[in-house]
Amino acid sequence: MNIIETPIKDLVIIEPKVWADERGYFFESYNQQLFKNLGIDADFVQDNQSFSHKNALRGLHAQATPYAQGKLVRVIQGRVLDVAVDIRKKSPTYGQHFSIELSGENKKMFYVPPGFLHGFVTLEDQTIFSYKCTALYHKNAEVGVIWNDEDLGINWGIDANDALISPKDAVLPKFSEIESPF
Numbered sequence: 001m002n003i004i005e006t007p008i009k010d011l012v013i014i015e016p017k018v019w020a021d022e023r024g025y026f027f028e029s030y031n032q033q034l035f036k037n038l039g040i041d042a043d044f045v046q047d048n049q050s051f052s053h054k055n056a057l058r059g060l061h062a063q064a065t066p067y068a069q070g071k072l073v074r075v076i077q078g079r080v081l082d083v084a085v086d087i088r089k090k091s092p093t094y095g096q097h098f099s100i101e102l103s104g105e106n107k108k109m110f111y112v113p114p115g116f117l118h119g120f121v122t123l124e125d126q127t128i129f130s131y132k133c134t135a136l137y138h139k140n141a142e143v144g145v146i147w148n149d150e151d152l153g154i155n156w157g158i159d160a161n162d163a164l165i166s167p168k169d170a171v172l173p174k175f176s177e178i179e180s181p182f
């Protein structure tokens, strides 16, 4: 298992060791001791899974302190562009984002610590997205920013007219309109 740092501190990519043979493949998608050895000393308490059609765009979401969530995200089937935005007020990369393509094919995982907005857009039909969270869901603690915020300048790689957005996400505020809870 390899861990790859990104230009944003604490935001890391994990490449699991994949065992392939004539039957298919096997890999450990999570191993607490191995992750702690790699510096990800997080206790996960909730697993989530979503299924999406192509061009579904979920985000940008976070949960405010004290319910802030770290997320270990991966794609079981299909392909996404995954995006994390640093909104830790004291961070030198505040307001900056990092994007990565996650797929059933590349089997890459992405650890998004507490203090980040998170979202993804699906690049293939029948995409299954799975992630572990370090805090339970608290609906009333949800915070979000509109996906196409001009200040964040995220290139989602799809035509905005094709994006499938939930009614909730379609009315999220601009980045300049929120006070980061981190």
Ligand SMILES: Cc1cn([C@H]2C[C@H](O)[C@@H](COP(=O)(O)OP(=O)(O)O[C@H]3O[C@H](C)C(=O)[C@H](O)[C@H]3O)O2)c(=O)[nH]c1=O
Pocket: 048, 050, 058, 059, 061, 062, 071, 118, 119, 120, 137, 166
């Ligand atoms: C997140 C969540 C949702 N729900 C229920 C509440 C909603 O009625 C329904 C759909 O939720 P939502 O539309 O917020 O699902 P997503 O748009 O995929 O939200 C996720 O999208 C981005 C990518 C994230 O990083 C977050 O984990 C999460 O906000 O599931 C639950 O019961 N538990 C949960 O933990």
